[in-house]
Amino acid sequence: MSYAVQTSDISKFPIPSGVFVEKVISVEHYTDELFKFRITRPASFRFRSGEFVMIGLPNAEKPVFRAYSIASPNWDEELEFFSIKVPNGPLTEHLQKIKPGDQVLMRKKPTGTLVNDALLPGKRLWMFSTGTGIAPFASLIRDPETYEKFEEVILTHTCRTVAELKYGQDLVEQIKHDPLVGEFAGGLRHYCSVTREDYEFQGRITDLMVSGKLFDDLDVPIISPKVDRAMICGSMDMLKDTKEALEGFGLNEGANNRPDTFVVERAFVG
Incomplete structure (x- = not known):
């Protein structure tokens, strides 16, 4: 069954505190196991190039979040991510099916040592x-x-x-x-x-x-x-x-x- 997180789905589940709700801008699949996607960047979001954030989807009462390095530089107006596709993975089995216009959750605090x-x-x-x-x-x-x-x-x-x-x-x-x-x-x-x-x-x-x-x-x-x-x-x-x-x-x-x-x-x- 195909899965997509449509904009209208966002009202079905409560949004955790400390989380941005952003829109998917583009998706590109490279292989059966690799894809990248870009999302809107919150105006207040700041990070150092090389840091990561926690990404999730608004598809459950308690959404699953996973660490994703931000692939775009800190000056970019959008946020880019490069992901694997894990069969039956609690997040990526759904994340790999996102399309432009869908919603993605992102925790507000970036961190990481690759800076x-x-x-x-x-x-x-x-x-x-x-x-x-x-x-x-x-x-x-x-x-x-x-x-x-x-x-x-x-x-x-x-x-x-x-x-x-x-x-x-x-x-x-x-x-x-x-x-x-x-x-x-x-x-x-x-x-x-x-x-x-x-x-x-x-x-x-x-x-x-x-x-x-x-x-x-x-x-x-x-x-x-x-x-x-x-x-x-x-x-x-x-x-x-x-x-x-x-x-x-x-x-x-x-x-x-x-x-x-x-x-x-x-x-x-x-």
Whole structure:
């Protein structure tokens, strides 16, 4: 049975306090498991690029909320999200069927550790992502502040299949022509790898880091705590392994109240 949260449905259920009710502007499906959507942005809503919010639908007395990184930068007049489709998932089985004009709930308080303020100054910023973990970096690579703080930004994106890379590839191509950040695009590099199909670069990002192939492919020095900073977002296994790899290079984990050489987003799994 098809499911949609029509505007008229909003009156059927009480809206929790501390929640915005926003309208879906657009939806784009990339694969059977990945899609993005954009919603209206409340006039009073402020966030730092890289943060996440709790998203839900007005389809129950007690709606289910899940953490979603905001993929749009903090200057955007709309809010963008990049999502997986989980069969029988309490939220995504419905969320994946939204259409323009439908309603989405969003809690009012953004948070997260993948923000520029949580890192010490450096020369090169690495963004390590798998799957929909690219979402917070989609926000950060569209924020001029990122390029003001770092001379070079390297976004890595590892997926199972080539088709799953398209969201990031389209985004990076669009940035080159963006009137606000296009002039900084020369400092942005995008490294894609896949694990289950033939592709130019293959393998888990941690294996490519430890073997040194990642650095050879990009023709950059091995990660050093003197000049390199890093952010990690992806599956739990990826977070653990990438964190260990970075610590092996001498980097230390930081936080909003204690900036250091790398940060991890543990609230997100994708």
